Amino acid sequence: MNLNPNLAAVLIALCFGVVIFPWAKATSKLGIGEFFIVIGVIYIIFGILQCLFRKNALSYSVDGLLWALITGIIYVLALSGISYYLPRPETNLRVFVTITAAYPLVTTVISTVAARKIPSIQELSFILLVIVGIAGLSLLSPGPNV
Numbered sequence: 001m002n003l004n005p006n007l008a009a010v011l012i013a014l015c016f017g018v019v020i021f022p023w024a025k026a027t028s029k030l031g032i033g034e035f036f037i038v039i040g041v042i043y044i045i046f047g048i049l050q051c052l053f054r055k056n057a058l059s060y061s062v063d064g065l066l067w068a069l070i071t072g073i074i075y076v077l078a079l080s081g082i083s084y085y086l087p088r089p090e091t092n093l094r095v096f097v098t099i100t101a102a103y104p105l106v107t108t109v110i111s112t113v114a115a116r117k118i119p120s121i122q123e124l125s126f127i128l129l130v131i132v133g134i135a136g137l138s139l140l141s142p143g144p145n146v
């Protein structure tokens with residue numbers, strides 16, 4: 001399937017938006033370790049399938065493996081935090097999910113610094129809007145799920 005990248009991003013955002021609900025149910029019924037085992041098995045199965053159905057040869061490099069390892073560690077830290085706080089009764093799901101969904105702000109800032117490029121007006125507007133949204137949700141939101 002060859003989608004327009006922007007359409008693919010919208011579909012991915014929809015998946016991320018929906019996944020939080022089964023995730024909350026799973027982590028309230030399983031321990032975090034068991035949850036990660038299930039997710040890990042799914043990742044391994046999909047990795048094997050991707051390798052089997054590739055048209056070109058498999059490629060490995062020390063740099064690639066190092067970056068994959070760093071990515072995995074950061075991803076597991078983020079997933080651990082979400083898995084720990086998501087099922088807690090004091091967590092307001094709507095606010096928690098919205099704030100964690102602000103990760104593109106971090107990505108935008110890091111990519112701007114890495115590319116050594118001055119942000120455009122649209123990017124600055126996005127950054128400001130996200131910061132105001134996070135501050136508003138953090139300071140003005142009600143307590144736990146009601």
